[in-house]
Amino acid sequence: MLLSNTEYIPGHRVSRHLGLVQGSTVRSKHAGRDLMAGLKNIVGGELKGYTELLNESRQEALDRMQAQAKQLGANAVINIRFSTSNIAAGASELLAYGTAVVIDSAA
Template identity: 55%
Template sequence: MNEMIIATTEEVPGYKVVRVLGIARGATVRAKHIGKDILAGLRNIAGGEVKEYTEMLAEAREVALQRMIQHAKEMGANGIIGVRFMTSAVASGAAEIFAYGTAVVLEKE
């Protein structure tokens, strides 16, 4: 098995956990962009989705996810179970996106 299996569940159908390696994690901190802030402010007045921030957070989640995967690979894992995302404000206009899960070694049943 060459690919990393990622699941939000504690079990992966067809596989068994043969070793738990610990917590795999990845994070990124993103700040607002002044140009996007202006567009978002205008959109906020009119109502509706603030697409500039939706895109920024989607990109940030992907970066955090890839960093978590890299951390798990460095630990020797081929799977990550119980994956979760967390977002928190770390400063005015900046947010941390954190991905974490349990790095495991999986084998086919």
């Protein structure tokens, strides 16, 4: 399945729009990661535990969005966007959404 954050995919023509598709995941922080993040705040630098958590969350949301698109018969998702929101103290949602389409190769 082709994924794009643009309105079209070069070399392809959208033959059908199937509608909005989305995938989300809600994750909470890990106490061990919080401890390490607190220590890292003292000396500065990347919070690798949180970077990994966000990467895993983005991938899971994308996978769920793709699964929904496949159920609709799509072979591509265009205009993909990400959104995050706090659900509760220490827990956040990561949402991936886009437009499921059927694309053909351009003539």
